[in-house]
Amino acid sequence: MWLSILGLILGLSLGLLTDIRIPPEYANYLSIAVLAALDTLFGGIRAHLQQVYDDKVFVSGFFFNILLAAGLAFLGVHLGVDLYLAAIFAFGVRLFQNIAVIRRILLSKWTEKKSVRESV
Amino acid sequence: MKKKVISRFTMILFVIGLMTAIQFNTVNEPDSRDTRDVWEIRQELAREKQLHSELLSEIGTLDETLSKYEKAANDSPEQVLKETVEVLRQDAGLTEITGPGLEVHIEPSQEAIVTGQNIEQISPALLIRFVNEINRFKGIELSIDGKRVINTSPIRDINGRTAINGKPIGTPPFKMKIAAGTLDNAEKLSNHLKASPILDNFYIDNLSVNVMEPQEEITVEGYDGELELEYLEAAEEE
Numbered sequence A: 001m002w003l004s005i006l007g008l009i010l011g012l013s014l015g016l017l018t019d020i021r022i023p024p025e026y027a028n029y030l031s032i033a034v035l036a037a038l039d040t041l042f043g044g045i046r047a048h049l050q051q052v053y054d055d056k057v058f059v060s061g062f063f064f065n066i067l068l069a070a071g072l073a074f075l076g077v078h079l080g081v082d083l084y085l086a087a088i089f090a091f092g093v094r095l096f097q098n099i100a101v102i103r104r105i106l107l108s109k110w111t112e113k114k115s116v117r118e119s120v
Numbered sequence B: 001m002k003k004k005v006i007s008r009f010t011m012i013l014f015v016i017g018l019m020t021a022i023q024f025n026t027v028n029e030p031d032s033r034d035t036r037d038v039w040e041i042r043q044e045l046a047r048e049k050q051l052h053s054e055l056l057s058e059i060g061t062l063d064e065t066l067s068k069y070e071k072a073a074n075d076s077p078e079q080v081l082k083e084t085v086e087v088l089r090q091d092a093g094l095t096e097i098t099g100p101g102l103e104v105h106i107e108p109s110q111e112a113i114v115t116g117q118n119i120e121q122i123s124p125a126l127l128i129r130f131v132n133e134i135n136r137f138k139g140i141e142l143s144i145d146g147k148r149v150i151n152t153s154p155i156r157d158i159n160g161r162t163a164i165n166g167k168p169i170g171t172p173p174f175k176m177k178i179a180a181g182t183l184d185n186a187e188k189l190s191n192h193l194k195a196s197p198i199l200d201n202f203y204i205d206n207l208s209v210n211v212m213e214p215q216e217e218i219t220v221e222g223y224d225g226e227l228e229l230e231y232l233e234a235a236e237e238e
Helices: A002-018 A024-049 A055-079 A084-119 B002-027 B038-072 B077-092 B110-114 B124-134 B183-195 B198-204
Strands: B097-108 B141-144 B147-149 B155-158 B161-164 B174-179 B207-211 B215-220
Touching: A002 B002, A024 A055, A024 A084, A024 B002, A055 A084, A055 B002, B038 B077, B097 B183, B124 B141, B124 B155, B124 B161, B124 B183, B124 B198, B141 B215, B174 B215, B183 B207, B198 B207
Parallel strands: none
Antiparallel strands: B097 B174, B097 B207, B097 B215, B141 B147, B141 B174, B155 B161
């Protein structure tokens, strides 16, 4: 678990220190991509906790969701419909649901442990 | 198996971190960057230096006045005050000024006379442009058809006639008198006006501009109206 957080810190510091910038017109796409990535991440954590984690689903979902979200936003810009709102809505709702499920699982695990300790 | 999961999560988190950092960098880019090149900065510096020297010379003049006051405080304070008032009236354009300068004659163009066209009045827009052109030179006093142009003089159309200070100016020909302070300045102004592209604009309106040779003595009339300063108030004492 700590290794994954190290990965996050490494990515953040690499991005901040190298001062990479993308053209401001593409900032919208990147923000949606970040949202999609976060959604996939929490979906993966949830699946792992529920013991249904599948490596292929996780990795393919990550890249596919990012591309789909950015593509939807791109299409929306060219059609004059704010399609990126659809992506934000879908990912936002799923993000909350996933986090809620993770919280429940962790809570039930914690109470189980506690009751086991008390019975002992 | 467990190791594989952790390595996957690490990879994904690395990508997320990288994307977030890039997005952060992009969004936090400063809005306006200083894009002036060296030359523009030099010009800015030159402007500020000029302002600096102007302020210094003003301080010098004020110091001089102050020492005059102090010297004359014992014998005749009114005399110094009167002198100051006179200088201020002169600066405001309330007094007649005599000095080196030049005359500019605005006349109907030859073509208009020959073809018998109606001579229209000069338009306010053209006159304003011309006055602005003259005002490129500092320290000059100007009167148009006997009306002194001061800082607050309006040039505008009143009931179909071009007016300065609320009084209409005549149809061409009429004279403009310009006092330039020194003969040298008058020479420069004369040359500048002769070469100025604004003369072409007069030609479109069937007018021609004759810039006369600079003279040693020229008299510019004083402003004869009341100065109305509605929105100016004396500053409170600190």
